[in-house]
Amino acid sequence: MSMINYASREINCKLVYYGPGLGGKTTNLEHVYAKVSPQTRGKMISLATETERTLFFDFLPVDLGTIRGFKTRFHLYTVPGQVYYNASRKLILKGVDGIVFVADSQLERMEANVESMQNLYDNMAEYGYDLTKIPFIVQYNKRDLPNAAPIKDLQAALNPGWPIEDAAQQKVTPDPNHPGENLVASEGGQWVGRAPYLEAVAVRGDGVFDTLKVVSKLVLKTLS
């Protein structure tokens, strides 16, 4: 739920990093925190356990600059990835404007990824939000590991696409991040849409800002 404050001339948007435990959600925020100049970001809040597992959320406000005289401020949140924290995970989704699903590319985490994605769809549905209609991207993290699954397999499992029924949207839409691939395409007579995806090695910072940029753009587009 973006908030436009005409009095202080601010636009506030909420982004949530979702995904399985130990997938790199907090690492994404830590990298943004470390690299963005202190003038454009606020304090990073982490509600974590003693072993640095996210208990409730991490929070980082980042100013993306001024547009049309309005300061655009993005509030970045992560959710706790572990299955049993679902009650608090769901709370963080309230009023979300854009979602990054941080998937763990390791083969042995495939099941955890699928479970978390299903959980995201379920929690969003409970709020009445439709994941296919709000800014949503998938980040395949840990691409540097030798046991990383091929992107093709990850896409098939986590981002298989949804049917596009609206005729106005049934047009081939190229994926700007992957030449030769499409975000919307006709497959076997059925129009299918997919969430944009990016590859990352969050621990090195690779792909972290690209991810933030893609999702922020999508969110701001919904306001224009």
Add this chain to the structure above:
Amino acid sequence: MTGAASWSFSENDFKQIQTHLQAFLRDSNARCALLVDRTGQLVATVGETPQFDPTAFASLTAADFSANDQLAKMIGEPEFASLVHQGEKESMYLADIAKRVILVVLFDQRATLGLVKLKARSVVESLNKVFEEMFNRVGTGGAQQKGLLEGAEDEIDKLFG
């Protein structure tokens, strides 16, 4: 609903909010009042300027309120319309406004919890009206927002180089 709805408020709304909160602070002897929306965004601050990071404070307030909302449901209450956090010197009183916003009152030993609660009742009522009117306008607010962010993509591109 396909996603979370946007909302906006004008300078006029802001002035009304300020007037109500200033009167409340005067009557209750509280130090400062903040309005935070349920998603954790700071809407307004009136009174003494807080010495802490208000953005972080707002996100934690929303999380606190949401968590308590769920606890209320678990014990069979529809909600906790207000919460109190009492410290040795500094205390907080939180109250729901129009189901979308949280009023946070910071007060010290110069004010009593009883007085804050009593005076909060009427300011909550007044703010409920202000915000309900504001949310009812959302339909027209959309037109106001349209085109506001044209050119935003270039700005983002510039930021990330």
